[in-house]
Amino acid sequence: MSTRTRMSGNEAVAHAIKQINPDVMPAFPITPSTEIPQFVATMIANGEIDTEFIPVESEHSAMSAAIGASAAGARAITATSSCGMALMWEVLYVAASSRLPIVMALVNRGLTGPLNINAEHSDSMGARDSGWIQIYAENNQEVYDNFLQAHRIAEHQDVHLPVMICQDGFITSHAVQNITLWDDEPIRRFVGEYEPEHYLLKENETMAVGPYAVAPYCMEAKKAQAEAMKRARKVILDVAEEFEQITGQHYGFFEGYRLEDAEYAVVAIGSVCGTVKDAVDALRERGVKAGLLKIRVFRPFPGQEIGEALKHCRAIAIMDRSESYSSQGGPLGAEVTAALYRAKAAAETVNIMYGLSGRDVRVEDMEQVYEQLRKLADGQVSFAEYPYLGLRDGTNDCLSR
Amino acid sequence: MRHLTEIRWHGRGGQGAKTAALLLADVAFQAGKQVQGFPEYGPERMGAPITAYDRISDREIRVHSNIYEPDFVAVVDDTLLHTVDVTAGLKEDGAILINTVKPAEEILPLLKGYAGKVYLLDAGKVCMATLGKYFPNTPMLAAMVKISDVMEIDVFLREMETSLRHKFARKPEVLDGNLKALRLALEEVKECR
Structure with missing residues (x-):
């Protein structure tokens, strides 16, 4: 077989x-x-x-x-x-x-x-x-x-x-x-x-x-x-x-990984999701309710299903591996945020730019993203701009290594 | 054996460091492991420093980042010791393997105070004696398997023979040389500290 x-x-x-x-x-x-x-x-x-x-x-x-x-x-x-x-x-x-x-x-x-x-x-x-x-x-x-x-x-x-x-x-x-x-x-x-x-x-x-x-x-x-x-x-x-x-392989519009009871969720596409899963498991062992929504199908965009799957979360990081130079964030950020609005979700969101031109993302980087989500949900941090993850020059300090 | 072994390879374009990393992933798969073997890509050309990686585990490997805290490092070209921080993040309970003709006292001062085990191998001598050509990656692969203990040596030799026999089906004379290179490297690699 x-x-x-x-x-x-x-x-x-x-x-x-x-x-x-x-x-x-x-x-x-x-x-x-x-x-x-x-x-x-x-x-x-x-x-x-x-x-x-x-x-x-x-x-x-x-x-x-x-x-x-x-x-x-x-x-x-x-x-x-x-x-x-x-x-x-x-x-x-x-x-x-x-x-x-x-x-x-x-x-x-x-x-x-x-x-x-x-x-x-x-x-x-x-x-x-x-x-x-x-x-x-x-x-x-x-x-x-x-x-x-x-x-x-x-x-x-x-x-x-x-x-x-x-x-x-x-x-x-x-x-x-x-x-x-x-x-x-x-x-x-x-x-x-x-x-x-x-x-x-x-x-x-x-x-x-x-x-x-x-x-x-x-x-x-x-x-x-x-x-x-x-x-x-x-x-x-x-x-x-x-x-x-x-x-025996299961596929849908997206994969939810430990998402059902997650308080803090990351939404991402592609290879980084494997790295995020390792971060989720590490955080769960420490009692942090972390989860992942990995988008498989981006066109057609399953906005309604994504909104429903995420709306119970307290804070959500939407990860874009593509600048759109819109001054507002990336394409995934725009679409997922719109889906959350239509689902009447109350979650705090942040759109994070990562991995451009192959910039490497480590498990530790993703653990830090979840830590920022906790602070965002607790009102200890806010993001006026969409932050870059792991930038060399330290812009957006909280998300630099 | 560890449940996850992470190995970083340093070489120069054309020396086969990437091939060695992929071969190690291949043979570890044959031995029943979960594997991930991948090069770090950039504007590669002959002679430029390159990096390649292996993860070998008994569990599913999901992470897709480079390796920053390797258990083991292999340096296929000792001139890299002057320009590349080869021991960066290398675990002290791990080891570094260096292809060199130089004695330990010339190599050790170049390792930036790394306190773990250091193994030296004159891979050039091994491949010239067995293959008649400078392909240092084959002896380095054998030496890495020995020091990293990612699989039993007899399993490694058996699986390498199978895959080399397939690869060199039309060149049996090359097969013998490669097998000799593997065995000689296992004898020649020396722990110098």
């Missing part, structure tokens, strides 16, 4: 691609996602899969080729990071609005500048309004499992939207850890064949993809796209439930 082994996050995604055997993969190399197309190209050369690999001349072309392949009726994927995805910008929107179920492995890395190759969420967070479904992972196991579920969500007749499967650059993409791989046959049955209803190469059917829409029709198309994103909510949960029946 399964194999226990060890591999990096990039290898795990490549293994998922091997099991899925998609029709087409256009890709252009960029750190730290480069290994994924490398591994896939090797698997093709070895005859393990028969995916058509298209070595394109840029990421704009990679996404354009994926759009062409998907519109033609093929199951298309790509992989990229950071400025690679930034170069796809224009066509990300084309993929989503053309309702093409492309799956992208995004290995999160900061956008310039300063020029840097390390983990940050500014690439995918910048694309949060592009109409792509976004699913994030804490570790190699989760990015593997998420990738296996992506096509089922994207291709579902109620959805027809592209999906990006995100993991933190280097921190999980290049770290070798234990992982459980699922057997090929049940996974192939689960993923299934892609059988689109409408596509460009379909005989006796003509259609246009991406034409100009005049004002009387354009807004209706956008509303239809927004409705598809709402319907994706149920599909994501249904696919996760079916995946659980095969693998």
Whole structure:
């Protein structure tokens, strides 16, 4: 049924691609996602899969080729990071609005500048309004499992939207850890064949993809796209439930870790959540009611469920790994705070900027965040500005090492 | 054996410190452990200082930070002792392993007062004698397994033979040299304090 082994996050995604055997993969190399197309190209050369690999001349072309392949009726994927995805910008929107179920492995890395190759969420967070479904992972196991579920969500007749499967650059993409791989046959049955209803190469059917829409029709198309994103909510949960029946792995919109009775909660995305869990356990041993809400699905945003899951807490830290230069905090801070308002939560909140350009976060850093939450709830501290965690120059003293 | 062993590797780009860290994670997995092996990435190039890490445990490893208070440190290139604070945070009940041709009296003053155990290995001599090439990471890996006690030595040698046999299926002559390098390193590594 399964194999226990060890591999990096990039290898795990490549293994998922091997099991899925998609029709087409256009890709252009960029750190730290480069290994994924490398591994896939090797698997093709070895005859393990028969995916058509298209070595394109840029990421704009990679996404354009994926759009062409998907519109033609093929199951298309790509992989990229950071400025690679930034170069796809224009066509990300084309993929989503053309309702093409492309799956992208995004290995999160900061956008310039300063020029840097390390983990940050500014690439995918910048694309949060592009109409792509976004699913994030804490570790190699989760990015593997998420990738296996992506096509089922994207291709579902109620959805027809592209999906990006995100993991933190280097921190999980290049770290070798234990992982459980699922057997090929049940996974192939689960993923299934892609059988689109409408596509460009379909005989006796003509259609246009991406034409100009005049004002009387354009807004209706956008509303239809927004409705598809709402319907994706149920599909994501249904696919996760079916995946659980095969693998025993449980996935939802988010994971609550010791959250039910938590007085102090951290909300975060990605690899830092493993570090937060260690901090939560250490604090619980000392009698502090600490908890974590780890967001897996950021688009569609499960605001109502998040609000409900958090509203009993006394104080909440919302952790952003992406500056939005709004002068108010990051994207996760804005969305979670709005969700708490709608849930009529009384909790104190603070939006914390952390881990930019791969800045390391230790268990001790997170314990300090919980200590600040206690003080915030007790009125001993307040945050006029959104603080940075672990800044070298000591700005926002209370959150520096 | 500890329930969690944390190891930090210092080397220069091209010397195989990252490969050694990943190989150690690999072989520890084969021995039934929970593992995490990862490099610290930056603008790497040949000769620049690099750092890589291992966590080896009997329990699930969830933390994703670098290692600041390692149980053991391996230094693959002794010229780093002048420029990198290799003993930073190193636990006094742990140990440092250094690849060097120099005698202990020249190395010890460079360790900034570290009071724990110090092991020296002339990994260059070991790999030149067994592989005929300068690949110091293979002997350093064996020596690290010995001093860190993260697994039984016979289990380590058995699992390394399996994985090297797979890796060098088409180059059996390289397999023999590597196995000899591992065994010779286990004999040659010396505790100097």
